Amino acid sequence: MTDPIPAPESPTVPPVPESPEVPVVPEPSPDPVPRILREDEHPLRRDQICREALKVMDRLHNAGYKAYLCGGGVRDLLLGRQPKDFDVVTDARPEQIKRVVRNTRIIGRRFRLAHCIFGDVIIETATFRALLDTPPPDAENVPVPTRRRDDIPDPTFATRGGVIVRDNVYGTPSEDARRRDFTVNGLFYDPSDGTIIDYVGGLDDLHARVLRVIGDPTVRYHEDPVRMLRAIRIASQLDFEIEPAAREAIIQLAGELRNASRERMHEEMLKVMNCGASLSVFDRSWRKGLFQVIYPTLSRWLETPQGDAKGTPWVRKAFHQFDVWKKAGLKPMPALQYSLLFGALIEQRAAENEAAGAAPYVAAEQAVDATIRDAANLPQLPKAIMFDAERILGLQVQLKKAGPQSKYATRVRNRRGFQEALIYLKFAASLDPLRKPLLQRWL
Ligand code: ATP
Ligand code: MG
DSSP states (O other), X not given: OOOOOOOOOOOOOOOOOOOOSSOOOXXXXXXXXXXXXXXXXXXXXXXXXXXXXXXXXXXXXXXXXOEEEETHHHHHHHTTOOOSOOEEEESSOHHHHHHHSSSEEEEOSSSOEEEEEXXXXXXXXXXXXXXXXXXXXXXXXXXXXSSOOTXXXXXXXXXXXXXXXXXXXXXXXXXXXXXXXXXXXXXXXXTTTTEEEESSSHHHXXXXXXXXXSSOHHHHHXXXXXXXXXXXXXXXXXXXXXXXXXXXXXXHHGGGGGGSOHHHXXXXXXXXXTSSOHHHHHHHHHHTTHHHHHSHHHHHHHTSHHIIIIIHHHHHHHHHHHHHHHHTTOOOOHHHHHHHHHHHXXXXXXXXXXXXXXXXHHHHHXXXXXXXXXXXXXXXXXHHHHHHHHHHHHHHHHHHHSOTTSHHHHHHHHSTTHHHHHHHHHHHHHHOGGGHHHHHHHO
């Protein structure tokens, strides 16, 4: 008898996995592959970047780190515009940057930045940042140890999924690109090989002249409502269209701007007034209902028939004037800019106060205070700017009162803010012919 033919081996059935006792930790998704443009595929050239920024990047690169130009610098150079500043991003930690670039100061608590100082040029050098949830409010107050060593994890707290974690504020280049606000602001330039690195589709949007929020506009505006005003400012500056979803979301979420810090709103307002396209920012933000959230009292007046007739041309002309100054390379005092922005409403209120029996100077003073100290305005004016604006506007009464030849006039001329007061008068006279003789007398 022959041995029975062995039955064919039954296909091996993989063992049924036991339910794991330890929850499976998902693998971190691999870093996405960026689109890369070689040096001969784009117009950005090394020598367009300021020497100091190149020095920082070259030293970091020679020490074995990645170091890229990022943000508005890359965007503006690709568009053939002169950047306002050059920011650098690297995988070196702040202490490591300091070792490579000696003249470096480390600033910031929650996220530490290196300021590489070359005389009066400061190159802001940041370490690639992770995508994080908003850190808990007290994270800002976590003390930073004075002894800094590389092997100690950063004492920074941050949250991921609501859980407080340590030492994960630093991320990969792609994470750093994706935590930025708009795709055209998320491009990197690597001066060591001349490439542009695009993780977020910024190159296509730059080409199409579209400002697109990275990720879901509703989520990103909610995270940081100031991005709504940044969107309008940057689109106006570059003469770009805001992508429709990002535009709609501004109309929906405009009210959330009230959650922004009032100091930051002031900083952002200064950027608006000096961006060179502030009239367009005003018109666009008015249409979306955002300006009305920033300056509710002024806006309500502009919506009345009288305010619309007198105030709207004044406010639009003020923004236009800021753009003319910017084009001429002039840097006006912020107090003068705020005086012009609010001038029409202040004058209206002063006239009402006078009609109610107040003396001219008192009437003006009350109007100035009620308008620039109005707590409903989102931007919080620093005291120094407030005082200067009060001076410029108070001087208007004195200009009216004093004959330019009198002794009193000499005193007025020597007052701080006189030059600005005269510019204000010139501006007002350009809208109101009745003030031309007064201006002539003072010129
Ligand atoms: P400009 O300097 O011309 O006003 P910018 O784009 O360089 O424009 P900055 O305020 O200098 O603006 O910021 C530098 C970069 O930091 C931006 O390009 C953007 O990538 C990122 N950034 C700035 N503000 C935010 C924000 N609120 N949310 C996310 N990313 C931001
Ligand atoms: Mg910048």
